[in-house]
Amino acid sequence: MNRQLLMIAILASATGPAFAQAAAKPAAPQPITKAAYIQRVDRSFSANDTNKDGFIDKSEIEVAETKAIGTRKAQMINQREAAFRQMDTNKDGSLSLKEYNAQLVAQPLPKPNAAPMLARLDTNKDGKISAAESRAPAVAQFDRADTNKDGTLSVEEQQKARAKK
Known part of the structure; x- marks a missing residue:
């Protein structure tokens, strides 16, 4: 039973709009009551129990995982595209070695400490x-x-x- 609740909590954190917002801009942790936490878990369970039979079966878990993986992939693509645009300083749609290394070159070396x-x-x-x-x-x-x-x-x-x- 605890394992099922853990899986549900994982699915809750991996699906839905809250995940997309958290990945884009990490928010500071906020206090949450047990009742609010359980309500969040129950909402996630309900969202993943697509046939509304009171259980989440293998196919429903796979659908939720596929959705979560797709969301994470889209976020990674967006982050990579934003990083590319930032690095492409002359905006020609390609990165020269100089542009690619520019951020690293700009970083000062840490001071050695023997x-x-x-x-x-x-x-x-x-x-x-x-x-x-x-x-x-x-x-x-x-x-x-x-x-x-x-x-x-x-x-x-x-x-x-x-x-x-």
Whole structure:
């Protein structure tokens, strides 16, 4: 039953005019009462129960999903067209490499910040990272993964180590 309600809530959020408006212009979250939320879910259920039998069957779900996917596709096309028009600064209907890269080129590079790496690796606090300091975390990671302490990471030990991440 909870799974059905979740599916209905998902369909509610993916269909209807509210979805189209939210995708175009994200609104700040607003408080909502439980009664209002349930009313929204019930409206969505009713909209998707096209034969009005009190149930949403496979075909009704597929119709709702097709509609939602079509809506999202149309929105993406509109967004891409708007981005293209914005990038096509000379309005010739095509993008030169210069136009395509212009927004990226205009972005300043972030200021480098060595402090986090130095804080993590410079264990003797001399303002530099030695090869030994650089190697230490990787060696410690290897040693943790080498559970049988034979100096070799078997495929099984590697898989277990990856699973722990």
